[in-house]
Amino acid sequence: MSMSWLFSALGFITALLTVGIVIYLFTSRRYQSSNTVANFYDEWTEDGILEFYWGEHIHLGHYGSPPQQKDFLVAKSDFVHEMVRWGGLDKLPPCTTVLDVGCGIGGSSRILARDYGFAVTGITISAQQVKRAIELTPEGVSAQFQVDDAMALSFPDGSFDVVWSIEAGPHMPDKAVFAKELMRVLKPGGVLVVADWNQRDDREIPLNFWEKPVMRQLLDQWSHPAFASIEGFSELLVGTKLVKGEAITADWTQETLPSWFDSIWQGIIRPSGLVRFGASGFIKSLREVPTLLLMRLAFGTGLCRFGMFRAVRVSSD
Known part of the structure; x- marks a missing residue:
């Protein structure tokens, strides 16, 4: 009788997982236009679930080099300060004008302004x-x-001393246009500092049999048309003819890698979210776990990399 109960339970769990996978795959949020991205973030902002678990910074955290255990929200704030230092922005005077492209709910913008x-x-x-x-x-x-x-930024050429962007690039359908717009609105001598999710340069090592479907899900689930490679986006920046010399790059994959498991852990250690958002909120949050795990797999195996970019605009076009 106990064995029969065990097999029944296993059968039920298997069926439940199968249904869950089917729903996950067939309810993806593929990129169709900028409206797809806007609707995606409008929905997550209105219900407050993402802010509850991720705080004001809808981006990964910086855990040091080598990575150390750190509070999830503190790591996110630390990321902004590390990016400021890496980009040399801490040497700029107060009242420096900054455009934060893909600002989310303004967490990084407030740190840049306040601190x-x-x-x-x-x-x-x-x-x-x-x-x-x-x-x-x-x-x-x-x-x-x-x-x-x-x-298609609404600002005139040469509007800002600094252009700053964190993890917005994967939502951009044309990376060359994105690069041109970022550089265009910089003043001559102005500084661009970008942090982004990137794919391995498949011109060097093509994606293999398991990487292709994983990458497909990372694109489809969170409304991404494509990831650029670090090398590819650096080339696009230089290709704008607006960059002085070369674009400087760095790989922060290891510094940010703990964020993926930490983001899942937040749902476990903060059960009050179940009360606040109810069953529908729980199901909505649970649905993101496979994508977070796939992200951890991709960044942990080298399929994806966390790229940093710094460029200075030429003094004259």
Whole structure:
């Protein structure tokens, strides 16, 4: 009888997992247009689930080199300061103008404004993110937010001293246009600092039999048209003819790698989210776990890399 019960339980679990996988695969959020991305972030911002678990910074954390155990939210804040130092922005004076491209709900923008005295403009394709960013920004913090499309920025040429972007690139359908827009709005001598999810350069090592379907899911599940490689995006920046010399790059994969398991761990150690968001919120959050695990697999095996980019705009076009 006990064996019969065990087989029945295993059968039920197997059936449940099969149904879950089918639902996961057939309810993907493939990129179709900028509206797909806007709707994706509008939804996550309105229900508050992502902010509850990930805080004000909808990006990975920096855990040091070599990585050390660190609070998830502290690691995210530390990432911003590490990126500032890596980009040399800590040497810039107060009132430096900064464009934060893909600002989310403004976490990085507020740090740049509050801790470094920069005058920050954050842009995102999501109207709900802009609304929430404004709500979270105290008076006296020089950070403003607006809806704008990184593929066709509304600002004139040479508008900002610094252009800053974290993990926005995978949502851009044309990486060459994205690179051109980032450099275009920089003032002559201005600095571009970008952090992004990147794919291994498949011109050197093509994707193998298991990497192709994994990469397909990483694109389809979170509305990404494509990942650039570190080498490829660096070439695109230089190809704009607006970069002084070469683009500087770095690989922060190891420094950011703990973020993927930490993001899942938040759902386990913060069960109050079950009360706050109910069964529907739990199911919605649970649905993201396979993608987070696939991200950890991809970044842990070298299929994906976390790229850092720094470029200076030429003094004259």
